[in-house]
Amino acid sequence: MNSTENISFRTDTSHQMSDLDAIKVSLHSLSVIALGWKNLNLDGTSTNDSCAEYSTFLQPDPATTLGEQFLKIAQIRGSYPAVITPEQSFSYQWILEAAQTVRSHLENDPNFQPGSPVAMMVNNSPEYLGIYYGILLAQGVAVPLPPDVEIDRLAFVVDACDITTLMTTPDIARRRHTDIGKKVKQINRLSSSPLPPQFPDSGEDLATILFTSGSTGAPKGVMLSHKNLMSNSLSIIDYLELDSTERALAVLPFCHTFGNSVLQSHVLTGNTLVLGANIAFPGSILQMMEQYECTSFSAVPEVFHFLLTRTSLGENQSPNLRYMSVAGGALSKKDTVTLSERIHPAKLFVMYGQTEATARISYLPPDLLTERLGSVGTGLKGHELQVVNHQGEPVRPGERGEIRTRGPNITKGYWKDPETTAQIIRQGWLYTGDLATIDADGFVYPVGRSNALLKIGGHRFHPNELETFIQKRFTSTRAVVVGYECSHLGTRLALYAKSEDPDHVISSDAIAAVCRQQLPTHKIPTYIEILDEFPLNSSMKLDRPALSQRASQRNILVAH
Amino acid sequence: MEIIDTIEHELTGFIAKRAQVDYPLKPDTDLLEEGILDSLMMMDLVAHLESQHHVSLGDRDLSPRHFRTVSCLAALVAQKQDSLNH
Numbered sequence: 001m002n003s004t005e006n007i008s009f010r011t012d013t014s015h016q017m018s019d020l021d022a023i024k025v026s027l028h029s030l031s032v033i034a035l036g037w038k039n040l041n042l043d044g045t046s047t048n049d050s051c052a053e054y055s056t057f058l059q060p061d062p063a064t065t066l067g068e069q070f071l072k073i074a075q076i077r078g079s080y081p082a083v084i085t086p087e088q089s090f091s092y093q094w095i096l097e098a099a100q101t102v103r104s105h106l107e108n109d110p111n112f113q114p115g116s117p118v119a120m121m122v123n124n125s126p127e128y129l130g131i132y133y134g135i136l137l138a139q140g141v142a143v144p145l146p147p148d149v150e151i152d153r154l155a156f157v158v159d160a161c162d163i164t165t166l167m168t169t170p171d172i173a174r175r176r177h178t179d180i181g182k183k184v185k186q187i188n189r190l191s192s193s194p195l196p197p198q199f200p201d202s203g204e205d206l207a208t209i210l211f212t213s214g215s216t217g218a219p220k221g222v223m224l225s226h227k228n229l230m231s232n233s234l235s236i237i238d239y240l241e242l243d244s245t246e247r248a249l250a251v252l253p254f255c256h257t258f259g260n261s262v263l264q265s266h267v268l269t270g271n272t273l274v275l276g277a278n279i280a281f282p283g284s285i286l287q288m289m290e291q292y293e294c295t296s297f298s299a300v301p302e303v304f305h306f307l308l309t310r311t312s313l314g315e316n317q318s319p320n321l322r323y324m325s326v327a328g329g330a331l332s333k334k335d336t337v338t339l340s341e342r343i344h345p346a347k348l349f350v351m352y353g354q355t356e357a358t359a360r361i362s363y364l365p366p367d368l369l370t371e372r373l374g375s376v377g378t379g380l381k382g383h384e385l386q387v388v389n390h391q392g393e394p395v396r397p398g399e400r401g402e403i404r405t406r407g408p409n410i411t412k413g414y415w416k417d418p419e420t421t422a423q424i425i426r427q428g429w430l431y432t433g434d435l436a437t438i439d440a441d442g443f444v445y446p447v448g449r450s451n452a453l454l455k456i457g458g459h460r461f462h463p464n465e466l467e468t469f470i471q472k473r474f475t476s477t478r479a480v481v482v483g484y485e486c487s488h489l490g491t492r493l494a495l496y497a498k499s500e501d502p503d504h505v506i507s508s509d510a511i512a513a514v515c516r517q518q519l520p521t522h523k524i525p526t527y528i529e530i531l532d533e534f535p536l537n538s539s540m541k542l543d544r545p546a547l548s549q550r551a552s553q554r555n556i557l558v559a560h
Numbered sequence: 561m562e563i564i565d566t567i568e569h570e571l572t573g574f575i576a577k578r579a580q581v582d583y584p585l586k587p588d589t590d591l592l593e594e595g596i597l598d599s600l601m602m603m604d605l606v607a608h609l610e611s612q613h614h615v616s617l618g619d620r621d622l623s624p625r626h627f628r629t630v631s632c633l634a635a636l637v638a639q640k641q642d643s644l645n646h
Contacts, residue, residue: 148595175595278592280602280627283619306603311619457600489603512577521600526578 019472023155028181030119030158033105035098035127036170037090040189042101044094047081049272054080057244060268062234065226066207067136068199069268071096077270083126084247084292085276090126092270095133098126100194102134102167105187109165114139114200117161117209121147121154121168121176124254124275129267131167132254137197141206143221144255147172148520151179152469153219157211160221160416203227209415210257212355215424215433215451217464221415222257222355231408232358233264235380239363240296240323240349246271247320249294251279251303258328258458261359262298279303282311293320300328300458302490305335309488314342323366325349328458329490330446333373340369352376352446355460356430358409361385362444375443383407384429387438392426397440402450404429454483456491456522466495466523473514476501480534481525482544484551494551495525498534506530527551563641567613567634574608575601575630587631592624602627609633615640 037045058076060069074082074096083090106112118140122128128144135142143161145154147168157163166180173184203226214220236242248266250273252259266273277288279299285307289297299307304326307313323346324339331339331350340348347366353359362385364377379385386394387401395401410430413421424431433453436446454461463481470479478498483491495515499506508528515524529550537543568587576585578601591597597605606622609615615637626636 278624279599280597281622281624283622284624302603303599306599310606310617310622457603486607489607492604516576516578521578521598524578526604 020151023151024179027151027155027158027179028183030166030180031109031111031164032173032180032184033165033167034170034173034184034186035102035131035167036186037088037098037126039170039186040098040101042094042097042189044079044091044097045088046079047084047089047091048079049081051079054270055244058270060230060234060237062230063203064230065136065199065203065205066229066264066268067133067139067197067226069230070099070133070136071197073268073270074099080270081272082129082267084272084274085126086288087276090129095126095129097189098130099134099137101187101190102131103137103197104190104194106135106138106140106165111164112138112140114198115141115206116165117141117143117163119143119145119154119158119161119163119166120255121145121149121166121172122255123147123169123172124250124259124273125169126275127169128254129263129273132263133267135167136207139198139200139205141209143209143211144260145211146253146255146520147176150469150519150523152472152518153211154179156219157221161209200226203230204412206412208260210255210260210355212257213453213460213462213465214414214420215453215462216420217462217468219465220417220420223412223415224358225412228358228409228411229264230268232261232360233268235383235409236261236265236360237269238381239365240265240325242266242269242271244270246296247274247292247294248272248296248298249274249277249285249289249292250298251277251285252298252300252328252458256459257353257355257359258298258300261353279306282307286311286313289321290316290318293318295320295322296324297321298325298327301326301331301335302329302457304331304339305488305490308335308338308342313339314344317343317346321346323347323349325351325363327351327353327360329455336369336373340366350376352434352444354432354434356411356424356432357405357407358411360409361403361405361432364443372443375439375445377444378442379405379444380407380409383409385442385444386429387436387444395438398437400435400437400447403432403434403436403444403446405432406430454491454493456483456493459522461493461523463493466493466519466525469519470495470497470511470514474506474511476504477506478534479511480542480544480547482548482551484527484548486526486552492527492551493523493525494527494529494547496529496531496534496547498531527554529554564634564638567637568630570612571630571634571637575605578604585630587634588629590628591630592628597627609637613637613641615644 077092351363
């Protein structure tokens with residue numbers, strides 16, 4: 001093998017190298033295409049947002065596909081800013097030209113045909129928009145992955161979707177070269193104008209596959225059609241009352257369902273996304289909101305908690321701010337009340353959803369926030385939302401059950417997994433796996449999950465993913481992963497390991513090293529301990545709650 | 561000087577344990593440029609500084625100026641501790 005393997009796998013895993021080597025060999029055969037705005041040298045970095053014609057709101061046509069709607073908007077909004085970053089603005093014309101460049105490249109690739117999934121590893125950037133809509137203009141299916149995705153998941157997705165092309169930016173290609181290889185092709189601007197693109201005949205065709213953690217631990221590819229994405233975006237545009245002057249400070253990753261919904265609802269209406277805020281520094285969020293006169297900010301509960309405790313959020317607030325929205329977990333009642341008071345007169349939308357429902361399932365109208373505190377509302381207009389018992393019958397007010405929903409936003413299913421699809425979608429209903437109560441007026445109050453999925457910093461995570469990851473890399477080792485609550489921070493991970501072979505010693509340092517080398521931050525356990533035996537409960541089963549409690553008591557992040 | 565060294569050493573250990581780094585972390589490693597300091601890391605780091613180093617951090621402290629490297633951060637912590645003691 002070449003020398004790059006030494007960098008990533010320094011620990012005592014030599015006997016396990018073959019699997020991981022095979023992964024790298026298969027990834028190195030991908031065609032890696034990089035698009036960087038500096039190299040593209042396209043026109044359209046000077047923008048104009050003061051033109052009278054831009055004051056008309058452009059209601060997207062629900063019958064069109066995503067690519068068609070994007071093209072229409074880009075042509076009408078030409079010099080209007082699609083993306084603003086601290087470095088530069090990028091007009092809709094720029095995004096369209098970048099997308100046409102991507103489209104032209106794909107159409108000339110003999111391995112590509114309409115319907116082919118194309119992977120993308122791109123941070124929130126103008127390039128993300130160019131690549132995403134470029135794939136759609138070529139009638140491909142965009143498969144966005146986080147740029148720090150672990151190699152196991154990347155290889156899983158590439159294999160599951162028969163992906164031959166990975167699109168990225170030059171900086172990510174450089175950072176991930178040991179995983180994806182060094183053969184990277186940079187694409188440049190087109191020399192001639194392209195022919196008008198063709199579009200899929202039906203909104204039922206796939207536009208995107210979003211991979212997420214499934215209820216069994218293996219990644220699941222949620223298939224989203226043009227109709228799914230159009231209808232959910234239209235619902236969101238409607239209840240957030242988006243007009244033609246929106247400027248969202250977009251910090252949620254576009255490759256996740258919540259971030260994707262912010263992206264689509266703004267681009268399909270020709271609005272502006274402000275990028276480049278670093279949520280590690282909460283003060284910079286406020287500063288950017290003010291500087292760029294942002295009209296909205298959407299984030300997960302942990303980020304709002306951080307803003308509430310660490311900044312003067314609400315003081316000197318720009319009059320442009322119209323609303324903030326929270327989803328991806330439950331914001332505590334206290335934080336909900338404080339946040340809505342501090343940002344007043346801007347509104348707070350508490351929302352609920354999941355990838356399998358494209359993004360949004362429900363939202364609480366801001367004027368009902370105090371009256372219905374803890375609720376996520378009654379569902380989207382024209383969609384059904386129920387809480388049901390094990391027999392699938394609606395529960396009585398106050399009783400606990402599972403949330404199910406039906407509407408045009410429900411996924412077509414998991415990619416190449418009809419079996420699991422049949423478990424979550426029954427008679428057109430999506431069974432969310434979320435537990436809730438419902439009141440007499442139909443307001444839904446989530447209370448937890450019916451499966452082992454955890455939420456860490458807004459990311460969905462199944463403990464089994466990390467257990468498998470460790471067991472794949474350390475032989476004769478059993479790993480158990482549990483979530484534990486850190487006060488104010490939310491859920492974090494604890495990993496316990498045990499050697500199954502008395503002659504084989506494992507060390508927590510070696511495990512920690514592999515985790516931090518190969519996993520994104522939210523999947524790295526904050527507590528690792530080697531045990532001789534795992535605790536068992538009274539029915540002689542693994543006592544996960546005891547392990548969770550143990551981690552809380554020894555937590556390194558908070559004082560005791 | 562010694563106090564700063566101890567803080568630097570402890571913080572380097574904490575960050576290296578918590579973050580996604582595949583090389584030895586140095587006091588002058590640029591945590592921002594290397595993509596080490598994402599939002600989760602930042603939240604955990606702030607919680608750690610407050611619980612283990614007994615400093616309280618406000619809006620102005622949480623800036624790239626203080627968090628760019630472990631050295632900058634150790635200097636901030638030492639200065640905060642010093643002003644607490646006097």
